[in-house]
Amino acid sequence: MYWVNGQQQQNVDVSDRAIQFGDGCFTTLAVEYGNPILLPAHINRLKQGCDALFLPHPNWSDLERHIIDIASDTQTKGVIKVIISRGYGGRGYSSNGFITPTVIMSLSSYPTHYLHQQSEGVSLGISPVTLGQNPLLAGIKHLNRLEQVLIKYHLEKTEFDDVLVCDHEGYLVEANAANLFWRKGNRLFTPNLTNSGVNGIMRQSIFQLAQKNHWEIDIVREKPETLYQADEIWLTNALMPVIPVSQITFSDDKRYQYPSRDYYHVVLQHSLSLK
Numbered sequence: 001m002y003w004v005n006g007q008q009q010q011n012v013d014v015s016d017r018a019i020q021f022g023d024g025c026f027t028t029l030a031v032e033y034g035n036p037i038l039l040p041a042h043i044n045r046l047k048q049g050c051d052a053l054f055l056p057h058p059n060w061s062d063l064e065r066h067i068i069d070i071a072s073d074t075q076t077k078g079v080i081k082v083i084i085s086r087g088y089g090g091r092g093y094s095s096n097g098f099i100t101p102t103v104i105m106s107l108s109s110y111p112t113h114y115l116h117q118q119s120e121g122v123s124l125g126i127s128p129v130t131l132g133q134n135p136l137l138a139g140i141k142h143l144n145r146l147e148q149v150l151i152k153y154h155l156e157k158t159e160f161d162d163v164l165v166c167d168h169e170g171y172l173v174e175a176n177a178a179n180l181f182w183r184k185g186n187r188l189f190t191p192n193l194t195n196s197g198v199n200g201i202m203r204q205s206i207f208q209l210a211q212k213n214h215w216e217i218d219i220v221r222e223k224p225e226t227l228y229q230a231d232e233i234w235l236t237n238a239l240m241p242v243i244p245v246s247q248i249t250f251s252d253d254k255r256y257q258y259p260s261r262d263y264y265h266v267v268l269q270h271s272l273s274l275k
Contacts, residue, residue, distance in 0.1 A: 001070075001106065002104065002105070002106050003066070003070070003104070003105040003106075003216075004102065004103070004104050005102060005103055005148055006062070006103070006198060010086075011263065012078045012102065012104065013088040013102075013153060015088045015089055015090070016085055016087065016088040016102050017085050017086040017087060017088065017090075017098070017101065017102075018083060018085035018086075018104070018143055021093065021145040021162070022143040022145075023051070023053070023055075023056065023085060023086045023095075023143065024055065024083055024084050024085035024086060024101075024102075024142070024143045025049030025050065025053060025083075025084055025140060025141055025142050025143065026046075026049075026081060026082060026083040026084070026141055026143060027045050027046055027049075027081070027082050027141055027165070027201075028040045028079060028080070028081045028082075028141075028239065029067075029079070029080050029081075029082075029201075030073045030077065030078075030079060030110070030236060030238055030239050030241070031074045031077065031078040031079065031080055031107075031110075032077055033075065033076065033077070034067060034071055034072045034073075034074055034075070035071060036071040036274060037068050037224065037238070037274055037275065038068060038079060038201055038238065038274055038275075039068070040206070041062065041204065041205070042082070042201060042238070043060060043063070043064055045201060046063075046084060046097050046143065047060070047081065047190040048140070048142050049141060050084060050101075052136070052140050053086075053102075053140070053142065053251045054095060055084060055085075055086050055100055055101055056086065056087065056099050056100060057101070057261075058084060058101050058102045058103050058133045059153050062235055062254050063115055065083070065194060066105065067080060067082065067105070068225065069105055070105065073136070074107065075134065076110070077109075077110035077155055078101040078106060078107055078108065078110055079094045079107070079108045079111070080106070081106045081108070082103070082104070082183060083102075083103070083104040083205050083240060084101050084102070084103055084104075085090070085101060085102040085104070086101060087099075087100050087101050087102050088102060089199045091092045094103075099246045105198050110124070110239070110248070111239060111268055114239060114240050114243065117161065117240075117243045118190075118240075118242070118243055118268065119152060119195055120229070120233065120246070121160035121243070121244040121245060121246030121247075121258075122162055122243055122244070122245055122246060123157075123158055123159075123160050123161050123245075123246060123248070123249070124163055124164055124175070124245055124247070124249070125160040125163045125164070125249050125251075126160055126163060126164050126166070126224055126248075126250060126251045127143055127151050127155065127163040127164065127165045127166070127176070127240055127271075128154055129147065129150045129151045130165070130166050130170075131147055131153055131165060131166070131167045131168065131173050131196040131197065131204070132147070132167070132168060132196065133167055133168065133169075133195035133196050134195065135194055136196060138193055138195050138196055139197070139198065139199040140273050141198050141211065142201070144150070148176060148177060149248075151163065151165055153178055157175055159251070162175045162176050162235065163175060163176055163232060164180065164224055164248070165198060166180075166223070166224065166225075167196045169246065170222060170223050170224075171191070171192075171221045171222065171223055172221075172222055172223065172226075172227075172255050173193065173196045173197040173273065174191065174197045174198065175235050176180065177198070177237060178235035178236055178237040178240060178243075179191075179197075179198070179199075179200045179235065179236045179237065180228060180233070180234075180235060180236075181203075181206065181217075181233070181234050181235075181236065182226075182228055182230040182231075182232065182233040182234075183230065183231050183233075183259070183260075183262075183263050184230055184231055186215075186216070187217075187218060188210060188216065188217040188218070188263070189217070189219075189220050189222070189226075190203065190217060190218075190220070191220065191221060191222070192219050192220060200237050200238065201237075201238045201244065202234060202236040202238055202241050202242065202271060203236055205270070205271065205274065206236060206242075209266075209267065209270045213266070215263075224248075224250055224251070225250070227248060227250075227256070227265045228250075228256060230255075230258065231258070231260045231262070232244065232245075232258055232260040232261060232262060233245035233248070233258050234264055234265075236271075237261050240269050241268075241271035241274075242264065242268045242271045243274070244258070244259045244261055244264045245258055246258060246259070258260070
């Protein structure tokens with residue numbers, strides 16, 4: 001089901017900037033039995049995206065109320081996606097004169113394979129597609145996702161569940177659609193997202209959990225080889241919400257197993273308790 005500017009429909013003006021230039025941002029949130037999970041954090045992400053891209057802001061109260069209304073009709077698990085574009089009209093790149101954004105929402109079923117992966121873990125490879133570096137766009141969930149489309153294209157030609165993705169200098173950034181954490185001893189690590197990647201809602205939540213539990217998290221620029229010595233690894237996003245990595249096959253065909261779940265179970269219980 002789709003809604004455009006609050007009206008249930010599937011048609012968008014072909015001159016909309018989302019279509020013409022990918023000029024907008026989005027967020028994707030889980031719904032649990034009528035409850036949109038971490039809604040304030042998702043609204044804040046959209047606000048930050050609008051500010052970073054100089055997009056006109058929608059009426060946030062109306063948008064939040066609409067999300068709640070859509071979620072309330074969901075009797076099981078679901079997914080709501082919210083897109084904000086600069087609006088429609090014009091032909092060139094100029095953003096002058098756009099004061100009314102387009103807000104697109106959709107409701108879809110929950111990807112149930114995540115439930116299996118929570119217990120079984122996932123196997124990873126290394127993506128041949130690398131991410132460009134742009135500090136003006138890094139961290140934002142903007143509409144330009146062609147890198148991720150190409151990553152997924154190559155992933156689907158392998159036997160892996162997901163892939164680790166590096167920037168063009170070879171440093172770890174994330175997975176195809178998830179953030180990355182790993183543990184060595186009693187220290188946690190996650191890639192630096194200053195120049196590439198998305199600062200996910202669940203990633204932010206794990207930082208809060210770490211502070212509460214007095215865990216040390218180092219934000220690092222490391223190459224995949226650093227994971228040879230990892231004790232455990234997880235992927236996170238707002239839908240998963242946390243999935244353990246059981247195995248990685250590296251570019252040199254070295255294959256490592258990661259059986260430990262010591263911290264993972266704590267993080268999973270935390271993520272499942274979020275409202």
